Amino acid sequence: MLKKERHDSIMRQINLHNRVLTSDLVQLLSVSEDTIRRDLQELAERDQLYKVHGGALSKSYQSSFDDSTVYAKEAKIIIAKKAITLIKDGMVILTGGGTTIIEMVKQLPENLHATFFTISPFVAIELANYPRVEVILIGGLFSKNSQVTYGGHVINQLSEISPDLCLLGTSALHPNDGLTDTDWEINQLKKTMLNCSKKTAVLCISEKLNISLRLKVAPITNIQYLITELPTTDPQLDDYQIKSLQIL
Amino acid sequence: MLKKERHDSIMRQINLHNRVLTSDLVQLLSVSEDTIRRDLQELAERDQLYKVHGGALSKSYQSSFDDSTVYAKEAKIIIAKKAITLIKDGMVILTGGGTTIIEMVKQLPENLHATFFTISPFVAIELANYPRVEVILIGGLFSKNSQVTYGGHVINQLSEISPDLCLLGTSALHPNDGLTDTDWEINQLKKTMLNCSKKTAVLCISEKLNISLRLKVAPITNIQYLITELPTTDPQLDDYQIKSLQIL
DNA sequence: ATTAAACACGCAATTAAACGCAAAATAAGT
DNA sequence: ACTTATTTTGCGTTTAATTGCGTGTTTAAT
Secondary structure, three states, X not given: OOHHHHHHHHHHHHHHHOEEEHHHHHHHHOOOHHHHHHHHHHHHHOOOOEEEOOEEEOOOHHHHHOOOOOOOHHHHHHHXXXXXXXXXXXXXXXXXXXXXXXXXXXXXXXXXOEEEEXXXXXXXXXXXXXXXXXXXEOOEEEOOOOOOEEOHHHHHHHOOOOOOEEEEEOOEEEOOOEEEEOOHHHHHHHHHHHHHOOEXXXXXXXXXXXXXXXXXXXXXXXOOEEEOOOOOOOHHHHHHOOOOOEEO | OOHHHHHHHHHHHHHHHOEEEHHHHHHHHOOOHHHHHHHHHHHHHOOOEEEEOOEEEEOOOOOOOOOOOOOOHHHHHHHHHXXXXXXXXXXXXXXXXXHHHHHHHHHOOOOOOEEEEEOOHHHHHHHOOOOOEEEEEOOEEEOOOOXXXXXXXXXXXXXXXXXXXXXXXXXXXXXXXXXXXXXXXHHHHHHHHHHHOOEEEEEOOHHHEOOOOOEEEEOHHHOOEEEOOOOOOOHHHHHHOOOOOEEO
């Protein structure tokens, strides 16, 4: 088996399971441990995965779990400040969850007058500090992992609203594969959020760029704004310079 | 399981719960106590948590779940422990918001298997720690004062469910006037919650007894359980000794 | 003071990683 | 096609990391 095939296979396993054991890969690909180790090392050098003792982890896995030590907070504040330029008085806005969105909420102007729909209790609680903001928490099953509401009931309610702007945190963004995710239910949810909104902005710290996960949410052409902490001219963003997408 | 996964899992527990017991982690991650201790030590060295005898504490106490300032906490814990005796495996339960209810949630047995509907995001977040509990957050307008969802949408959804038990925190309870409140919308809400549930338990610290507010929610005969921090024989409860009301 | 739980320390067993080297495979040039 | 240069791989060995257990000590609660 060619090295490149092995690497692809390893990346597939990682995207599929968020983690992989060296020993499993040895069996799966029937090569020696040394080879796997060398492969993992190489992929780690290319920033495609996170190497740990005993195996490797998905790079995006990192932040899906640690949601407290607010990872890359500086970057998220920069993103937040860019994002609020999209928000005008009187708008109806739909948001997902995640630390990036919460950072954004904290940066909102004191006297903003707007209506927010959200699937995240944390976002709702944070928004409650703004006297002129109307907050509607969309109810449904509560996801223990993502800490947002999800499921059919949420989807139904989303189909009844038509916000001006949808603000979405991301697990992964890729120039070709667009927005992807790992969880089926959250995937459905994000799809619906995107579809019901007039415009969509994706908030994405740069390390989540060029990553592609198992489940496809939407092609990049369905997104109108991409917001990262990088300057708009940064070469990392070159692959995203397409006409339908405005980079902030 | 990889060490980093363990660490993330531990941090997640801490961020959600603000505290964690070594023994719980041993069970949760099925490794020896030594391993957990070494993990905690490592995380403590990295300033990610405070290590204490028996477990560890969150380093950042800033969360909205800071319960160190909860008023009359001791009393509320007593109430909580009484309340959970009403909860059996398999039940469908509806809860309101408030610190008393949150204290109760924190006291629930680790392996409770039940379905909870709630109008409080805080309660939902806290319930999310219980692996076998299904949490449904009832969505709607989010009240800045009471930090619960309210309004027509909530009322509608309540009318579609029929929980076995409704757990209600109280603003005021009076032998003649029953359950009363000050806010019109919250009042409507509590009425509906009471009506849709098969039985209702009122959680009430003793200092809120014998108080009557402007708006009537329900007569005392509509309530099945009264839970206070007092012993059931306390003279303060004499006025509430009626046949339809069980005092815990 | 007594007792049980929690802890720290060292040890040994297991497992993973790193290193050097030679065989095998691949690519390149004649 | 044949040889040479380069890369890749597997093996043996060494080194490091991780874990669980036994033992004795500390801590907290009664």
